[in-house]
Amino acid sequence: MHDRTVTVVTLDHGEITLPEPAWCAGHEGQPPEARSDFLHRSPARAFAYRGKQLGAAGLVQGPFAEHMSRLAEAHLTLIIEGVTLDPVALYDLAATLDSYTDRLRDLADELHAILGGGQ
Numbered sequence: 001m002h003d004r005t006v007t008v009v010t011l012d013h014g015e016i017t018l019p020e021p022a023w024c025a026g027h028e029g030q031p032p033e034a035r036s037d038f039l040h041r042s043p044a045r046a047f048a049y050r051g052k053q054l055g056a057a058g059l060v061q062g063p064f065a066e067h068m069s070r071l072a073e074a075h076l077t078l079i080i081e082g083v084t085l086d087p088v089a090l091y092d093l094a095a096t097l098d099s100y101t102d103r104l105r106d107l108a109d110e111l112h113a114i115l116g117g118g119q
Helices: 087-114
Strands: 005-010 014-019 045-049 052-061 073-078
Touching (some): 045 087, 073 087
Antiparallel strands (some): 005 014
């Protein structure tokens, strides 16, 4: 059951009101878009190494999507650039990656629960 709703303006269907998942970060200040492009988004879980963002992951759901699932899914962005590391830095990066994979597993657990235990 959804406890809250959100009203947004779309370019093709005008003002629409729909349930907003508890995990959604909100839509304040979001410019109008086509209804099929509308997405609920969770806050991003950023992944950084040595002060540079290397990626982010979060939940998305397009309740009116035409080219993706209408169920909640994880959206992941990875930015991998060439870098040269000595052994200590390489171990440090590996530990950072281990930590991030734990956070991705937490996100997968959250998504699994949102989807009711399976898909």
